[in-house]
Amino acid sequence: MIHADADSFFRIEQARDIPRPLRERGARAERARSGPLSKWICVICGYIYDPAVGMPDAGIAAGTAFEDLPEDWICPECGSPKSAFEVYEA
Numbered sequence: 547m548i549h550a551d552a553d554s555f556f557r558i559e560q561a562r563d564i565p566r567p568l569r570e571r572g573a574r575a576e577r578a579r580s581g582p583l584s585k586w587i588c589v590i591c592g593y594i595y596d597p598a599v600g601m602p603d604a605g606i607a608a609g610t611a612f613e614d615l616p617e618d619w620i621c622p623e624c625g626s627p628k629s630a631f632e633v634y635e636a
């Protein structure tokens with residue numbers, strides 16, 4: 547028991563000194579908010595990007611998360627940038 551307590555205390559001290567675990571926690575939180583297979587909707591024209599389908603005609607493979615689309619990707623319907631999209635809660 548004493549050994550386990552000392553061990554967890556040591557891990558907490560480590561986390562304070564090494565920023566990497568904090569960054570990993572932040573990345574996980576971001577994925578949980580939208581989700582890798584969330585649909586995204588264009589607020590301008592209503593086009594819905596479904597990562598389960600992707601855009602095979604545009605070279606976007608099925609299973610490509612919206613977050614993984616190129617930064618210069620635009621809405622195929624109205625040409626709006628990725629910033630015009632928000633998570634679509636079906």
Ligand SMILES: [Zn+2]
Pocket residue numbers: 588589590591592593621622623624625626
């Ligand atoms: Zn659009």
